[in-house]
Amino acid sequence: MVSRTQFPQSSKADSDASLEVWLRPKRQNASGTILAFYVGKGFPSLALRQSLGDLEVLVSDFARRNRPRIYIDDVFLQNAPVFITIVGRAHAMDVYVNGRLRKRVLDFMLRNHDVAGRLVLANAPATGDSWSGVIQGLAIFRGQLAPTEVVAHYLDWRQHNGANLSRTKTALAIYPFDDGGGRVVRNQLRSSPELVIPEHFFVLRKPILELPWDEYYGGWSYWKDIAINVIGFIPLGFFVTAYRCAERSRRGAALNAIATGLVLSLTIEVLQGFLPTRDSGTTDVITNTFGSALGAILYLYGPALWQGIHWKNVFELNTVPVEQVDRAG
Incomplete structure (x- = not known):
């Protein structure tokens, strides 16, 4: 699944961003890219991966050609829905699982420029790294989410499938995946692109003879x-x-x-x-x-x-x- 067009760059590219995804993996002992943002530089600016039972978060530093990553242990222990929230803060990143803070990583940040470009779900944008499971909800925000907002959003997704998230002023995109069928997943907010389910499996920007x-x-x-x-x-x-x-x-x-x-x-x-x-x-x-x-x-x-x-x-x-x-x- 891929966004029809690119997510626009924010005028405040270095400001904090937040992201939340509600998903259910098909298998516990499996690996694959859950979602990734791609801006055409060979590797994703942001990627979330399932690495067996752990969650892997990768944020690229294109200026230094560096791809630091962190691991959050034991996130996918059961084949049950998991609600993951990632919040960028000043010089840190908070990772929540089911509304509870699981890990805070210093000097590892999520910025608005990390959630720009083409969005790819269930695969990597430049290589074959498919993920098996169900994505039940996805939301992206231009700014920090307070701990109380993280809990409120978690409850809203569980009880109302994210119906009230559009009231959040910093919301950039909300995908409740409740279209009922078809090949298009619509965004509750008109400002961001729709998601398209391709007819067959493909890699968005697969390089040939990568350096x-x-x-x-x-x-x-x-x-x-x-x-x-x-x-x-x-x-x-x-x-x-x-x-x-x-x-x-x-x-x-x-x-x-x-x-x-x-x-x-x-x-x-x-x-x-x-x-x-x-x-x-x-x-x-x-x-x-x-x-x-x-x-x-x-x-x-x-x-x-x-x-x-x-x-x-x-x-x-x-x-x-x-x-x-x-x-x-």
Whole structure:
């Protein structure tokens, strides 16, 4: 689901913003992007994700090319409706769950410019990260919500499906999802766009051959993927070099193996750019090509390196010559 047009930038872009969403996940032990705002810079300005039983909140700092994130533990422990409220405050962010303050994070803020651009629900805007569940209500506000307002809104959503939220002066958008059918979810306020349910699954702005610095996210899983991509292409480089050595020079065979790995990886990544559930990036091309080069080197120089260890000398280090034994005796 995606907004028909962009949410406009506020004249007070650095002022606080608030957001509340009422949802029910389909599975507890699952992951996916619940909602995200996208302004066309490669990654979302704001994203809420289910990470197994936890809630993940990501707010991007485009000036520093930084994507800090926080986790709120044990939010999705049961397959039951959960009401999440995020309130931006001066130099802090408050996260409420079912009307109660769950976590306050200093130096982690939600601003009006974070809730601008295209809104995407149940998937990430630039990659396949779908979320399974039901979104029962969504509201966005230009400004802080007081703790009493958070509780009042929680009760209003539960009892009246958010019917009274339009009275809030700072309300930017209210989606009660009570249209009864069709492919359009209407906003109670005329100032913000409607939401549209697409005919088929797609990624809003899926990049093709994303640059390495845009793909980088750190963490163990990132480096694990790097290692897998390198190791996975070593056999290709090894066997292509072995095959080509019968037809050309050793150097030519190695270059041919590296070029084969490059072309194959590039073809795969370009094709994945047209598949909504796959990522397309240059990091894999670089690591796959490097793996092919390692395979070629292993074929050309592996036997020499193995023989150069001089295993006989290694064993002789731990052996005392017979003459020395006799003299000692």
